[in-house]
Amino acid sequence: xxxxxxxxxxxxxxxxxxxxxxxxxxxxxxxxxxxxxxxxxxxxxxxxxxxxxxxxxxxxxxxxxxxxxxxxxxxxxxxxxxxxxxxxxxxxxxxxxxxxxxxxxxxxxxxxxxxxxxxxxxxxxxxxxxxxxxxxxxxxxxxxxxxxxxxxxxxxxxxxxxxxxxxxxxxxxxxxxxxxxxxxxxxxxxxxxxxxxxxxxxxxxxxxxxxxxxxxxxxxxxxxxxxxxxxxxxxxxxxxxxxxxxxxxxxxxxxxxxxxxxxxxxxxxxxxxxxxxxxxxxxxxxxxxxxxxxxxxxxxxxxxxxxxxxxxxxxxxxxxxxxxxxxxxxxxxxxxxxxxxxxxxxxxxxxxxxxxxxxxxxxxxxxxx
Numbered sequence: 089x090x091x092x093x094x095x096x097x098x099x100x101x102x103x104x105x106x107x108x109x110x111x112x113x114x115x116x117x118x119x120x121x122x123x124x125x126x127x128x129x130x131x132x133x134x135x136x137x138x139x140x141x142x143x144x145x146x147x148x149x150x151x152x153x154x155x156x157x158x159x160x161x162x163x164x165x166x167x168x169x170x171x172x173x174x175x176x177x178x179x180x181x182x183x184x185x186x187x188x189x190x191x192x193x194x195x196x197x198x199x200x201x202x203x204x205x206x207x208x209x210x211x212x213x214x215x216x217x218x219x220x221x222x223x224x225x226x227x228x229x230x231x232x233x234x235x236x237x238x239x240x241x242x243x244x245x246x247x248x249x250x251x252x253x254x255x256x257x258x259x260x261x262x263x264x265x266x267x268x269x270x271x272x273x274x275x276x277x278x279x280x281x282x283x284x285x286x287x288x289x290x291x292x293x294x295x296x297x298x299x300x301x302x303x304x305x306x307x308x309x310x311x312x313x314x315x316x317x318x319x320x321x322x323x324x325x326x327x328x329x330x331x332x333x334x335x336x337x338x339x340x341x342x343x344x345x346x347x348x349x350x351x352x353x354x355x356x357x358x359x360x361x362x363x364x365x366x367x368x369x370x371x372x373x374x375x376x377x378x379x380x381x382x383x384x385x386x387x388x389x390x391x392x393x394x395x396x397x398x399x400x401x402x403x404x405x406x407x408x409x410x411x412x413x414x415x416x417x418x419x420x421x422x423x424x425x426x427x428x429x430x431x432x433x434x435x436x437x438x439x440x441x442x443x444x445x446x447x448x449x450x451x452x453x454x455x456x457x
């Protein structure tokens with residue numbers, strides 16, 4: 089099989105979907121790898137390393153798409169790449185289709201066999217490829233929030249850890265999955281007052297056991313979330329509906345009642361966001377202000393720490409890439425339940441229920457599996 093690795097074009101996205109070590113393993117298994125020149129440079133991986141591993145380096149992105157049976161990326165194809173996709177081609181990347189109707193329709197029209205990193209699911213319910221980037225994003229969320237709370241960056245001028253005689257900053261984290269748990273870890277480390285809301289008690293019990301009174305937890309309900317958000321210095325949105333759009337759990341009215349100079353970091357923006365006032369931003373223009381509250385909503389947060397993120401991502405994704413190459417995408421999906429859960433689109437039909445429901449389209453269970 090020919091595996092294509094294009095250079096990412098999303099704003100300041102420096103990750104790459106395959107390392108030279110992964111390239112070498114694919115070549116050893118009898119496959120070919122075509123890499124766009126400069127694809128790994130942002131992660132400290134130069135073209136010479138890929139060449140030494142046996143990859144073919146090409147200067148044009150179009151050549152990668154034209155030659156490859158399977159395209160592996162980090163982020164979803166952008167409009168500039170739509171025309172490069174070949175009919176029936178296999179695509180393995182983060183897709184987040186429920187928040188992007190145009191991309192969904194394009195992939196359906198081209199009958200792309202689309203497997204989403206974020207919906208690959210193991211037998212225990214965990215998401216092995218989503219997890220490492222959620223860990224990175226959760227940790228970054230507090231770091232970024234603390235940065236924008238500084239007065240010179242437009243914030244209230246609050247130090248999350250406080251000092252003796254002055255209250256610590258308050259961080260409200262909505263969702264206690266991987267992102268929320270990692271954000272909690274960092275916020276507690278900063279010395280902030282931390283409040284975590286989640287729908288299910290088991291995650292809250294885990295946090296209580298870990299932090300022994302250093303975190304306030306509550307089973308999520310709209311009134312309690314609103315009360316906590318209004319009093320927060322930093323709000324982190326960490327709501328996940330696997331494959332589907334995130335529900336709006338913080339209203340425009342609540343945002344309008346927050347402290348001026350408070351900060352919202354919505355990590356769930358790649359699934360539409362859980363804050364009513366949120367819209368996607370970019371690393372080049374990361375924040376905007378609504379009612380005096382700073383909003384940070386960059387969908388590819390881990391892209392700014394690529395030397396950590398690329399290796400964390402490829403450690404998780406490579407075994408699946410190898411399986412797709414060895415068995416072929418269709419047979420790999422049929423034989424691997426985790427990859428079957430990852431399949432979002434096949435043969436021009438939607439194979440993931442949450443994506444179909446997001447757009448009121450027909451769900452085609454079992455297609456390709």
